[in-house]
Amino acid sequence: MAELVGNVLVGQSGGPTSVINASVAGIVAEALNHECVEEVYGALNGVLGILQEDLVDLASESQQQIRALRHPPGAARGTCRYKLKKQQDFERVLEVFKAHNIRYFFYIGGNDSQDTADKISKLAGQQGYELRVIGVPKTIDNDLSVTDHCPGYGSVIKYLATSVREMACDHEAMGQGDLVSIVEVMGRSAGWIAAGASLAKRRDHPHDPPHLILLPEVPFNQEKILEDVRRVLKREKFCLIVAAEGLVDADGNYLAADAATDAFGHAKLGGAGDALAEIIETGIPTAKVRVARPGIMQRAAAHSASKTDVDEAFMAGQAAVRAAVAGETDKMITLVRGETDHYTCETGLAPLGEIANGIKKLPREWINEDSVSMNFQFLRYAQPLIQGEVTLPYDTGVPVFARLDKVRVEKTLPAFEA
Amino acid sequence: MAELVGNVLVGQSGGPTSVINASVAGIVAEALNHECVEEVYGALNGVLGILQEDLVDLASESQQQIRALRHPPGAARGTCRYKLKKQQDFERVLEVFKAHNIRYFFYIGGNDSQDTADKISKLAGQQGYELRVIGVPKTIDNDLSVTDHCPGYGSVIKYLATSVREMACDHEAMGQGDLVSIVEVMGRSAGWIAAGASLAKRRDHPHDPPHLILLPEVPFNQEKILEDVRRVLKREKFCLIVAAEGLVDADGNYLAADAATDAFGHAKLGGAGDALAEIIETGIPTAKVRVARPGIMQRAAAHSASKTDVDEAFMAGQAAVRAAVAGETDKMITLVRGETDHYTCETGLAPLGEIANGIKKLPREWINEDSVSMNFQFLRYAQPLIQGEVTLPYDTGVPVFARLDKVRVEKTLPAFEA
Numbered sequence: 001m002a003e004l005v006g007n008v009l010v011g012q013s014g015g016p017t018s019v020i021n022a023s024v025a026g027i028v029a030e031a032l033n034h035e036c037v038e039e040v041y042g043a044l045n046g047v048l049g050i051l052q053e054d055l056v057d058l059a060s061e062s063q064q065q066i067r068a069l070r071h072p073p074g075a076a077r078g079t080c081r082y083k084l085k086k087q088q089d090f091e092r093v094l095e096v097f098k099a100h101n102i103r104y105f106f107y108i109g110g111n112d113s114q115d116t117a118d119k120i121s122k123l124a125g126q127q128g129y130e131l132r133v134i135g136v137p138k139t140i141d142n143d144l145s146v147t148d149h150c151p152g153y154g155s156v157i158k159y160l161a162t163s164v165r166e167m168a169c170d171h172e173a174m175g176q177g178d179l180v181s182i183v184e185v186m187g188r189s190a191g192w193i194a195a196g197a198s199l200a201k202r203r204d205h206p207h208d209p210p211h212l213i214l215l216p217e218v219p220f221n222q223e224k225i226l227e228d229v230r231r232v233l234k235r236e237k238f239c240l241i242v243a244a245e246g247l248v249d250a251d252g253n254y255l256a257a258d259a260a261t262d263a264f265g266h267a268k269l270g271g272a273g274d275a276l277a278e279i280i281e282t283g284i285p286t287a288k289v290r291v292a293r294p295g296i297m298q299r300a301a302a303h304s305a306s307k308t309d310v311d312e313a314f315m316a317g318q319a320a321v322r323a324a325v326a327g328e329t330d331k332m333i334t335l336v337r338g339e340t341d342h343y344t345c346e347t348g349l350a351p352l353g354e355i356a357n358g359i360k361k362l363p364r365e366w367i368n369e370d371s372v373s374m375n376f377q378f379l380r381y382a383q384p385l386i387q388g389e390v391t392l393p394y395d396t397g398v399p400v401f402a403r404l405d406k407v408r409v410e411k412t413l414p415a416f417e418a
Numbered sequence: 419m420a421e422l423v424g425n426v427l428v429g430q431s432g433g434p435t436s437v438i439n440a441s442v443a444g445i446v447a448e449a450l451n452h453e454c455v456e457e458v459y460g461a462l463n464g465v466l467g468i469l470q471e472d473l474v475d476l477a478s479e480s481q482q483q484i485r486a487l488r489h490p491p492g493a494a495r496g497t498c499r500y501k502l503k504k505q506q507d508f509e510r511v512l513e514v515f516k517a518h519n520i521r522y523f524f525y526i527g528g529n530d531s532q533d534t535a536d537k538i539s540k541l542a543g544q545q546g547y548e549l550r551v552i553g554v555p556k557t558i559d560n561d562l563s564v565t566d567h568c569p570g571y572g573s574v575i576k577y578l579a580t581s582v583r584e585m586a587c588d589h590e591a592m593g594q595g596d597l598v599s600i601v602e603v604m605g606r607s608a609g610w611i612a613a614g615a616s617l618a619k620r621r622d623h624p625h626d627p628p629h630l631i632l633l634p635e636v637p638f639n640q641e642k643i644l645e646d647v648r649r650v651l652k653r654e655k656f657c658l659i660v661a662a663e664g665l666v667d668a669d670g671n672y673l674a675a676d677a678a679t680d681a682f683g684h685a686k687l688g689g690a691g692d693a694l695a696e697i698i699e700t701g702i703p704t705a706k707v708r709v710a711r712p713g714i715m716q717r718a719a720a721h722s723a724s725k726t727d728v729d730e731a732f733m734a735g736q737a738a739v740r741a742a743v744a745g746e747t748d749k750m751i752t753l754v755r756g757e758t759d760h761y762t763c764e765t766g767l768a769p770l771g772e773i774a775n776g777i778k779k780l781p782r783e784w785i786n787e788d789s790v791s792m793n794f795q796f797l798r799y800a801q802p803l804i805q806g807e808v809t810l811p812y813d814t815g816v817p818v819f820a821r822l823d824k825v826r827v828e829k830t831l832p833a834f835e836a
Contacts, residue, residue, distance in 0.1 A: 016588045045594070073584045161816050166491045166718035169819055170434045176463070181714060199816060274692075295710030296599060300584035304721060306815065386815035397724065397804035398579050398617060401587055 006103025013046040013109035017152030019313035026317020055409035068402035073302035110139035115356035135332035142192035145358035146350040147334035154309030154385035157196025164200035168209040179238040184273030187244035191215030194244040209240035216246040226283040307388025319347035343384035424521025431464040431527035435570030437731035444735020473827035486820035491720035528557035533774035550742040553750035560610035563776035565752035572727030572803035575614025582618035586627040597656040602691030605662035609633030612662040627658035634664040644701040725806025737765035761802035
């Protein structure tokens with residue numbers, strides 16, 4: 001494989017995670033090892049920044065700043081929910097790449113982003129422009145196919161498991177047989193996040209909260225839920241429920257949906273917790289129902305990130321650079337779990353086309369027969385992902401997050417209307 | 419003052435905080451120093467446990483367990499929202515005290531609890547039963563009069579300031595001029611908690627989130643809010659709002675209230691964030707509004723507790739025992755701030771009658787003229803309260819909290835119907 005000399009461009013897209021910047025740090029750190037990489041640029045605001053030629057010079061940032069990048073929960077150079085649709089958008093991307101001699105493109109994101117990366121890669125091939133495109137997985141939803149798990153997932157479930165265990169202490173103190181507490185968590189189409197909250201249970205304490213986990217994979221059945229809540233209230237004096245935002249009934253209708261959809265056509269959800277509260281308050285009039293909806297707090301909670309997750313996100317960034325330099329393209333980095341009982345994780349590669357827009361559901365056989373709790377197979381899968389705590393620098397009582405200087409790269413092209 | 423020999427009883431009431439058990443630990447630890455204290459009991463579930471003679475033997479717990487008690491976020495022996503009303507309830511309390519030779523009663527709680535403690539103390543006086551009653555302040559609401567601040571408050575605002583700063587990183591990445599993010603926080607009648615979120619701002623960055631703080635002290639004005647949001651969106655590309663649950667309009671009507679009231683006659687609130695979202699979505703149709711409502715997560719977030727708060731809660735417990743042994747009664751421990759610029763805090767005493775049912779409002783002169791941000795006087799007040807982080811023990815990725823053995827004290831009285 002001939003050495004490809006040129007510049008690196010890193011983009012991020014979609015909702016941030018606690019560890020999204022750790023992958024950027026991994027890419028920048030690894031790029032320093034390879035002489036064929038000349039400049040390291042970042043796109044401001046994901047593909048939108050590429051279209052508008054808004055690039056920043058990541059190589060000019062100090063090493064301290066790159067090191068500190070492991071922790072800030074946003075996308076340090078911005079992201080976007082803009083979706084490349086038109087042919088002229090894709091052609092503009094290539095135009096920008098050529099203008100800045102981008103030969104390595106690393107795109108950190110979920111399903112939609114991997115799809116975008118795949119299309120950019122294919123167009124470059126058609127145009128005979130030598131470009132190596134490697135996707136880096138990133139999504140708290142953990143719903144990318146092929147990879148064992150996704151950077152971002154371990155941290156969100158560590159945060160939620162911690163919060164549920166804390167709420168359990170609170171509720172044990174308050175519960176008088178009538179307290180029903182609902183935590184509405186993210187998860188539009190897969191219950192990975194809701195399931196992860198089950199890590200709040202102590203070993204050999206199956207009756208610990210969360211008492212009921214309501215998953216999008218299990219059609220919502222009002223009568224069964226009420227029965228479950230009554231049973232738990234009787235046994236535990238309070239009932240803590242973790243509910244995914246994307247709960248659906250047997251006909252596939254969302255329990256709570258807004259008429260609006262986002263740029264990708266996904267339904268805008270919210271309110272499953274409140275809808276559930278109303279059902280319980282009506283069905284069990286003595287119940288006092290409280291709803292917590294951490295919303296964006298959960299995906300941003302870097303102070304409670306999983307060290308394993310941060311390390312793997314960094315590793316995925318490094319692996320992307322190594323793969324590209326070695327000649328790979330049109331692939332996504334995957335996380336591959338070792339076969340032994342002792343958890344190990346290394347990276348692999350999968351064709352972008354295999355990942356794009358596929359959704360990995362929570363395996364049905366990891367859900368207990370009661371359909372509201374997870375079995376040992378899920379625990380064996382998820383527990384290693386939340387191990388280890390990070391130590392953030394604090395200043396005057398609040399964590400300090402890295403901010404990049406964002407030195408702009410000079411524009412050379414005429415402006416483009418996105 | 420003659421030495422009073424007898425047993426100690428510790429009760430907790432109302433909503434838990436991250437540091438409620440630190441005060442219990444302080445009481446138990448200090449009690450060991452005084453020979454006049456024979457047994458140390460805890461009441462299960464607050465006054466309800468006293469009425470029902472459900473007492474546990476705290477002195478039989480190991481010292482490791484008492485030490486670990488500094489951290490669990492619930493009330494380790496349960497609390498309640500039961501309100502003593504009838505004369506026969508109060509008489510029953512005294513009956514139980516006499517049956518178990520309780521001579522020292524420490525009651526950890528907010529306004530209502532201090533009121534209860536006051537009444538118990540007065541009844542004991544009337545009956546000529548020698549009893550020393552000391553209240554220990556505890557409320558995330560920070561609305562007790564006389565004391566400079568309340569144990570529990572520092573931790574909840576440290577958690578919220580951290581979360582807002584994290585969300586700011588997330589939103590800076592996502593903001594395209596249309597993102598409005600609302601965090602609904604606790605605070606029924608005083609804006610202390612919402613105001614505390616302003617600690618998320620970096621020094622000399624007044625435009626950092628939270629951009630707008632909506633307080634119950636400031637009557638809600640729809641037109642002004644919309645104008646404020648528009649201004650911030652233009653300047654910052656996103657707008658992060660922290661809104662207290664108890665927002666009221668100029669006529670004193672809650673922005674969002676449920677018809678229900680709790681046992682103390684307080685309105686049951688919830689949904690101010692969603693109500694605000696609707697107002698903004700209607701007034702600014704291009705806005706994409708997201709609501710986070712951490713709910714009980716915020717008062718239970720022991721993993722993000724303020725070390726200053728934990729230490730002061732412990733100190734308040736110790737001080738209660740010392741005061742009672744020295745002959746004080748019918749008083750509440752207060753936290754007294756030193757006069758110097760360098761923050762110091764010691765304990766004082768105030769008559770229970772002065773505290774009961776008084777509410778300390780956020781001083782109007784600490785709110786900026788824009789009525790949506792806090793000035794340096796508030797920062798000077800609040801910043802010391804969130805300093806220092808706690809290190810919790812973690813097991814398999816989740817914090818471990820102490821659990822007491824709860825060895826029951828034998829009942830000697832006939833049962834009582836509460």
